[in-house]
Structures are given as C-alpha cells and as structure tokens.
Amino acid sequence: MEETKVYQLLKGYRNMPPANVKMLQELLVLFSQMLVDFPELKEVDVNPLFVSENDAFAFDARIVIDRRKVLEHQEPHKHLVITPYPKRYETRWRLRDGRDILLRPIKPEDEPMWLEMFQSFSEESVRLRFFQVIKDTPHEMRVRYCNIDYDREVAIVAELNEDGRKRLLGVARVGLEPDGRTGELAFIVADPWQGLGLGTKLVDHTIDVCKDMKVESIYAIMLQENTRAISLMRKMGFEVHFLTDGTARAVLDLKEEEEQYVPEEMEAAEEPPVRPEQVETPAPQPAGKEPLPT
Numbered sequence: 001m002e003e004t005k006v007y008q009l010l011k012g013y014r015n016m017p018p019a020n021v022k023m024l025q026e027l028l029v030l031f032s033q034m035l036v037d038f039p040e041l042k043e044v045d046v047n048p049l050f051v052s053e054n055d056a057f058a059f060d061a062r063i064v065i066d067r068r069k070v071l072e073h074q075e076p077h078k079h080l081v082i083t084p085y086p087k088r089y090e091t092r093w094r095l096r097d098g099r100d101i102l103l104r105p106i107k108p109e110d111e112p113m114w115l116e117m118f119q120s121f122s123e124e125s126v127r128l129r130f131f132q133v134i135k136d137t138p139h140e141m142r143v144r145y146c147n148i149d150y151d152r153e154v155a156i157v158a159e160l161n162e163d164g165r166k167r168l169l170g171v172a173r174v175g176l177e178p179d180g181r182t183g184e185l186a187f188i189v190a191d192p193w194q195g196l197g198l199g200t201k202l203v204d205h206t207i208d209v210c211k212d213m214k215v216e217s218i219y220a221i222m223l224q225e226n227t228r229a230i231s232l233m234r235k236m237g238f239e240v241h242f243l244t245d246g247t248a249r250a251v252l253d254l255k256e257e258e259e260q261y262v263p264e265e266m267e268a269a270e271e272p273p274v275r276p277e278q279v280e281t282p283a284p285q286p287a288g289k290e291p292l293p294t
C-alpha cells in the first residue's frame with residue numbers, strides 16, 4: 001500500500017483526516033481470503049471503496065463468475081500460485097518429559113525462532129546434519145528455510161510454548177523432486193531436546209504428511225558413523241544401504257505402507273497425548289549435494 005500514489009492521500013490531506021489504514025489492511029486480507037476460497041470468481045471490481053477514520057464500505061461492486069468453474073469440481077487451492085499454509089498438518093504431541101508441543105509446518109515468521117534454534121545446535125549435530133560445520137546463517141538462508149512452497153517441500157517444526165515463550169526444538173524436512181513423487185528427508189533436534197522421542201515423532205509425522213501429499217518414496221543420506229539417526233531410520237521402516245563413500249542411504253517406499261493418513265485426526269488432536277513409538281528399519285543417500293535446509 002505504501003508504494004501506491006493514493007497512500008499519500010490516505011494519510012490525510014488539507015482538512016481531510018487520515019483514513020483508517022489498519023481497517024483497509026484488514027479489508028484487503030478478507031478480500032484475498034474470498035479469492036482463495038472461491039476459484040469461481042473471475043473478476044471482482046469494487047469501485048468506489050470509501051475509507052474514513054472509522055469506517056470502510058463499498059459503494060458499488062461488480063463480480064464476474066466463471067460458469068465453467070462453478071459446474072466442474074475444483075481441487076481446493078488449485079487456482080493459487082502459492083499454496084496456503086497447510087494448517088491441517090498441525091498436531092499436538094507430548095515429549096517423553098511430559099512437555100506439550102505443537103508439530104506444524106514451518107512459517108515465514110518463524111525466522112527469529114529458527115535462528116535461535118540453530119544457535120542451540122552443537123557443532124557435532126550440525127556436522128551430522130549438513131556434513132559440514134556451519135557457523136553463520138545469513139538472512140537469505142533463513143528466509144529460504146522458513147519461507148517454503150508447501151507444494152514442493154514439507155518442513156515440520158516442533159514448537160514449545162512455555163511461560164509465554166515460544167521456541168523451536170527441531171525440524172524434519174522433505175524436499176520434493178519436481179514430479180512430487182520422491183523426496184529427500186533430513187532432520188535435526190536441538191541438542192538440549194534430544195533423547196525425548198522428538199526425532200522419531202518428527203520423522204513419523206513428516207512421513208504421514210508425505211503420504212497425504214501422495215509422495216511415493218522418501219530417502220535420507222547420513223554419515224555411517226551417525227548410528228543414532230540410522231537406528232531411528234530403521235525403526236521407522238526405512239531400508240538402509242551403506243555406500244562406499246562413507247554415507248548410508250535410507251529409503252522408505254510409502255506406496256507399500258497401507259496406513260491411510262487422516263487429516264481430521266490431526267485437527268481433532270488439540271489435546272496433547274500420544275506417544276513416540278514407531279516401527280523399524282533405515283537407510284541414507286549420496287554426498288556432494290547441497291544440504292537440504294534445516
């Protein structure tokens with residue numbers, strides 16, 4: 001809005017008081033939501049729109065409806081370039097120490113918490129996750145990791161909200177190939193929160209999300225010395241192969257898994273419970289690739 005010419009007038013001019021810009025912002029958000037919810041809307045023209053100090057209202061409006069889209073079934077959000085935040089993948093869970101956490105897709109506004117989490121990783125955890133020591137995470141890198149295209153990437157974070165302070169404890173991420181059928185999994189839990197079942201649960205939930213997205217197989221690459229991650233992969237049903245370059249590749253065929261993911265269950269899971277349990281079997285992938293974001 002600030003980049004439009006009319007913005008100068010909205011701030012007030014001559015004897016006109018400033019318009020209620022906050023209300024206008026809310027109106028734009030609601031208007032966008034309407035376009036998100038109704039792909040049948042082909043054109044909408046609101047003109048004029050009055051915004052005063054306390055009020056905002058449309059004096060006239062014209063809407064063109066796409067008859068074809070009304071008649072045919074539309075996949076939700078198929079008409080959008082960027083898929084909206086998939087709230088249905090949020091679920092509550094309880095750490096082995098009794099703390100309640102929220103597992104949810106990463107959001108752009110997570111950047112400060114993501115940085116704080118990264119700073120709590122030990123050098124060893126970073127090396128095992130990225131195959132190198134990374135000390136600095138520039139803003140561009142953080143934006144890349146937090147601002148994802150939900151159609152092409154799955155990134156589930158564990159959020160703890162304690163004493164009014166929110167923190168991220170770990171993240172599991174699957175970067176999908178362009179065909180959306182295969183993806184590379186990577187995961188990390190901040191050192192103070194390891195050993196509480198979180199790594200297992202993050203991977204488990206990420207697998208469920210991938211199944212729901214009709215991903216057919218996922219793989220992870222780990223250093224062969226990373227026995228903890230390798231045993232976690234095995235436990236989750238991955239098949240692990242040790243490669244000659246010192247890495248291990250874990251592969252999971254999701255088509256073979258009968259379990260049907262039920263999003264409603266997740267939404268209904270507003271109450272914490274559930275336990276970490278999983279199954280068994282792991283495997284890693286090749287070196288020399290750009291590491292998957294955390």
Ligand SMILES: CC(C)(COP(=O)(O)OP(=O)(O)OC[C@H]1O[C@@H](n2cnc3c(N)ncnc32)[C@H](O)[C@@H]1OP(=O)(O)O)[C@@H](O)C(=O)NCCC(=O)NCCS
Nearest residue numbers: 125128129186187188189194195196197198199200228229
């Ligand atoms: C691998 C990792 C994610 C596991 O996270 P976590 O939260 O500790 O995982 P869990 O608590 O679910 O434990 C998973 C398994 O690790 C092992 N484990 C966990 N804590 C352990 C510890 N302190 N000592 C030895 N083994 C341990 C256990 O075998 C456990 O299985 P169990 O449930 O049968 O006991 C974590 O160690 C990590 O972030 N490592 C660095 C990054 C990395 O290696 N990523 C994988 C490559 S992409």
